[in-house]
Amino acid sequence: MKKICCVVNSRANYARIKTVLSELKNRTDCELQIIVGASGLLFRYGDVAKIMRADGFEISREIYSVVEGNEPVVMAKTTGVALLDLASTFHDLKPDIVLTVADRHETLATAIAASYMNIPVVHTQGGEITGSIDESVRHACTKLSHLHFPATKKAYENILQMGEEENRIFLVGCPALDLINQENLNSLETIIQKYMGQTEFIKTNQYLLVLLHPDTQDHTKSGEEAQALLKSVESIGMPTIWLWPNVDSGTDLISKVLRTHKERKPNSKIFFVRNFSPEDFVVVLKNASCIVGNSSSGIREASLTGTPSVTIGSRQAGRETSENVITVREFESEKIAVAIKNQLQHGKFTPNYLYGNGNAGRRIAEILCTVNIDIEKRFVRRHA
Numbered sequence: 001m002k003k004i005c006c007v008v009n010s011r012a013n014y015a016r017i018k019t020v021l022s023e024l025k026n027r028t029d030c031e032l033q034i035i036v037g038a039s040g041l042l043f044r045y046g047d048v049a050k051i052m053r054a055d056g057f058e059i060s061r062e063i064y065s066v067v068e069g070n071e072p073v074v075m076a077k078t079t080g081v082a083l084l085d086l087a088s089t090f091h092d093l094k095p096d097i098v099l100t101v102a103d104r105h106e107t108l109a110t111a112i113a114a115s116y117m118n119i120p121v122v123h124t125q126g127g128e129i130t131g132s133i134d135e136s137v138r139h140a141c142t143k144l145s146h147l148h149f150p151a152t153k154k155a156y157e158n159i160l161q162m163g164e165e166e167n168r169i170f171l172v173g174c175p176a177l178d179l180i181n182q183e184n185l186n187s188l189e190t191i192i193q194k195y196m197g198q199t200e201f202i203k204t205n206q207y208l209l210v211l212l213h214p215d216t217q218d219h220t221k222s223g224e225e226a227q228a229l230l231k232s233v234e235s236i237g238m239p240t241i242w243l244w245p246n247v248d249s250g251t252d253l254i255s256k257v258l259r260t261h262k263e264r265k266p267n268s269k270i271f272f273v274r275n276f277s278p279e280d281f282v283v284v285l286k287n288a289s290c291i292v293g294n295s296s297s298g299i300r301e302a303s304l305t306g307t308p309s310v311t312i313g314s315r316q317a318g319r320e321t322s323e324n325v326i327t328v329r330e331f332e333s334e335k336i337a338v339a340i341k342n343q344l345q346h347g348k349f350t351p352n353y354l355y356g357n358g359n360a361g362r363r364i365a366e367i368l369c370t371v372n373i374d375i376e377k378r379f380v381r382r383h384a
Contacts, residue, residue, distance in 0.1 A: 002030045004368055005035070005060070005095035007086070009106035010246060010253040011046045012297075017101050017124065018180035021057060033093050037063035037082060037108045046244075046275025055277075061089045064108070071250040072216060074106050083278070084107035085114075090117055097368060098120055100145075101129075103138035111144040120373040121145040124364070125174065127155030127162075129318035130296075132217045146373050149364055151300070151355045152320055163379040172363045173356015176297075177304050179282045181358045188287045191280045193383040195273050199295025205305045207239040209288035209307075210270075211295035214250025215315045216359035221336035222250030225313065225331040226257040232336035233270060241269040241284060290343045291334070299325055303352045312336060322352035 003089055008014050024032045036059050040048035065082040067074040086109055090098065100107045102125040108136040114121045117240060126138060132198035142148065142162055150156045151174040155281060159169050171269045179185075192199050214222040228249055233240050245254045258272055276284060285291060286305040291298040298309035300361035312320070321327070326339045 002097060003033055003095045003367060004030050004097045004099060005090070005093060005094070006034040006099040006101075007035045007106070007110045007123040008038050008052070008101070009036075009185040011040070011048050011102050011275050012246070013040065013101045013104065013107075014048050014052060015179070015281065016174060016176040017018045017099070017152075018055070018278050019175045020099070020124075020364045023361050023365035024368070025057065026094070027365065027369055031166055033095055034058065034176065035061045035063060035086070035089055037085070038066050038078065038104070042066065042247075043245055044046055044244070044274065048275070051275070051277050058123060060093060064087060065109075066247060070219070070249060072130065072219065072249045074217065075249055076095055076149075079105045079109045082106050083113055085179060086110055087117065090114060090119060092256075095119060096198065097373065099124070099368070101125065101143065103134040103136060105133075107141055108137045108144075108147075111141045111252070115144045115146075115375075118375055120147065122147040122149070122368065124149045125151055125155075127158035128152070128320070129154075129158070131314040131317035132215050134209070134216075135318075143290075144378060146375055147367075147371065149360075149367075151360075154320055160380075160382065164303040165378060165380055167378075170363070172367075173358070173360040174300055175360040175364065176278070176301055177358045179279055179303050180286065180301065182279065185279050185283050188283055190275070190282055194249065194324045195280070196271055199272055200221070202239050206289045207241060207287075208233060208236065209284060209291045210240055210242040211291070211293040211297060212312075213246045214248045214252060214254060215264075215294070215313055216248050216250065217314075219248070219250030219253070223253035223257050224290075228331040228333045229312065229336060230257065230270075231263055231333040232340065234268070235337050236291065236340055238269065240345075241288075242270050244271050244272065244274050246282070268299040284305065289341055292340060295380075300355050303354050304356075304358070306349040306351045308346055309350065310336065310339045310343055318355060322349070322354050 036049045063085040067077040079241045082268035100110040126142040127150045148169045156171045290308040
């Protein structure tokens with residue numbers, strides 16, 4: 001029986017691998033091991049481990065690796081600490097396969113540790129093009145991995161272009177989209193009551209959803225960018241759900257701006273939320289009038305929900321988008337506000353299947369449990 005170990009390091013990690021975990025958990029031909037680390041263990045970033053346990057998952061190990069601070073050096077150190085702890089943990093758990101997600105610095109630590117220990121590495125969401133250090137990390141993980149599950153056709157082609165063998169690449173879509181069409185999801189009213197303690201916040205079911213993370217390549221401007229976006233959102237005057245930023249360098253600058261706003265304007269229409277469960281998030285996204293910020297959710301999940309999206313800055317530069325996305329390159333309040341108003345005027349878009357049709361989790365689980373993975377890779381030279 002294969003031991004398949006998945007490393008979850010953040011709320012986004014969990015959302016984009018949850019259906020795979022659920023499928024693996026219910027199979028009888030594999031043993032699922034789960035390691036939770038980094039911001040996934042911290043209360044201020046949503047306490048993902050607690051959510052996972054409530055969802056019925058048994059966590060095999062917890063790894064505390066986050067080095068606090070507002071400088072890029074802490075991301076490098078966090079990667080190093082995670083690498084040390086993951087190597088020891090893999091030595092103890094002895095998995096047959098290690099599954100890692102996307103492009104976090106902890107994802108790189110996972111790929112390095114497992115590959116040096118001759119454990120086959122499986123990577124989801126490789127081959128995508130974006131801004132910031134994330135792209136370099138993503139491509140590095142691709143070269144360290146032995147099996148690939150890209151979300152789009154272009155990503156599939158990019159992995160081929162990187163010299164990977166075709167029989168190691170499976171175009172499956174993004175598992176996060178699987179949640180969108182699930183049955184028995186909570187109603188929006190139930191979710192608002194659960195996370196905000198009241199239902200009066202949204203009387204008309206019209207609201208903005210904001211996700212702003214620091215851009216690690218220009219993290220010193222994170223506070224200014226948060227101020228600009230706040231000004232834009234305030235000028236729109238709609239009820240707004242604003243999710244807390246991730247753990248990357250610059251997050252303290254954003255958090256300070258948000259805390260100051262919350263203290264100075266207690267009657268603001270902006271409501272700040274630490275985290276949603278993956279299922280509740282897709283309901284909030286699906287019902288939002290517009291999603292605004294620099295998270296890939298405004299591109300990836302929003303493509304299938306048809307939610308109008310305003311993507312700001314360079315963090316997602318180069319990522320494939322469907323027609324629901326307007327891109328504003330600079331954090332200029334007036335330009336952002338104009339883009340939001342244009343999207344509000346347009347309304348919902350037709351769902352687009354660019355990132356998959358909601359069946360990725362089952363396909364990935366089936367492949368993981370049945371495929372034989374050779375750790376001896378060969379570079380394939382392809383000519384145009």
